[in-house]
Amino acid sequence: MRQCFGCCFLALDTSRQAFWRCIGRSTMEKRGEALSLSKCTDADRPFYLEVVRLSAVDYLRQASPRTLVWTVPTRASMQALFFVLLAGYATGSSGRYYAFLGSVAFAPTMALIARAPDLIGDEVWQGTMHRLRLTRRPIAVIMLARSWIYLVEGVAAALVVLCVVGPSTVGFSRTLSVLVASPIVIVTAFSCLCLGLFIGAAAPRRRLDLLLANGATYLLLLTSGAVIPPSSIPLIDRLGSILPLRHGIAAMRGVVAGALPVDALLREMLVAAGWLTAMWVMLVMHTRRAASNGNAESV
Secondary structure, eight states, rough: OOOOOOHHHHHTTTTTTHHHHHHHHHTOOOEEEEEOOOOOOOOOOOOOOOOOHHHHHHHHHSSSSHHHHHHHHHHOOOOOHHHHHHHHHHHHHHHHHHHHHHHHHTTTTTIIITTTHHHHEEEEEEEOOOHTTOSSSOOHHHHHHTTHHHHHHHHHHHHIIIIHHHHHHHHHHHHHHHHHHTOOOOOOHHHHHHHHHHHHHOOOOOTTHHHHHHHHHHHHHHHSSSSSSSTTSHHHHHHHHTTTTTTHHHHHHHTHHHHHHHHHHHHHHHHHHHHHHHHHHHHHHHHHHHHHHTOOTOO
């Protein structure tokens, strides 16, 4: 069973009392005085660096590196191969190339939409959200610091698709053309991460985030233009303009065509900022509601 992050601080390293001093745990005492935030020393590890370190530890406790090496590339490659071959069967070589570029950008969604919401949900379901609220730091920033490992996984999945599926389906020359545009995947992956964290913050009860994440994944597949041209259905086209991937994939296609699509890239960044703001607002609302109704674990 996946350990919640709040418990991870104690279970993985119970001797690190310096961490609890830094987050303001007033219940721990030293020499008869309550330790508070003002008692932090220069020797204590910076708070957010500790969050980043423990995020990696928690991630590797869920699955061993050996398991990750086998599962993440296999899943990403099989998913992309399915999309590329299906598009090739329907429309020929041009369809394979179109779907391949979209599959490279779509590959991170498994980590960022399906798994990242658990960062927030597990804290609530296992009764440790109040520990994060005791830090007196923005929970949204803590979640972003914790989610970097999923961003790495998502970008790695995209690189696997690029290097494994590309040469075998569209050839080396076309794969290299997509490689030139591949840095944009970092922007689209961060945009997907913001949506995933919003799903985790918005899910009102246990396992509803799984339903929302699956729905969001299929909606992105339908609206992003990864496999289906975005202008096919007008309603879907308008919906895709406020969701991740659409503008980023358009920017990648522009780079491959020899253009410099700054507008599309800026729109993708704006979408990421919008979902990040929505996640932040949702977590602030939960904190205020928890304080008003006396339920420390309120979602």
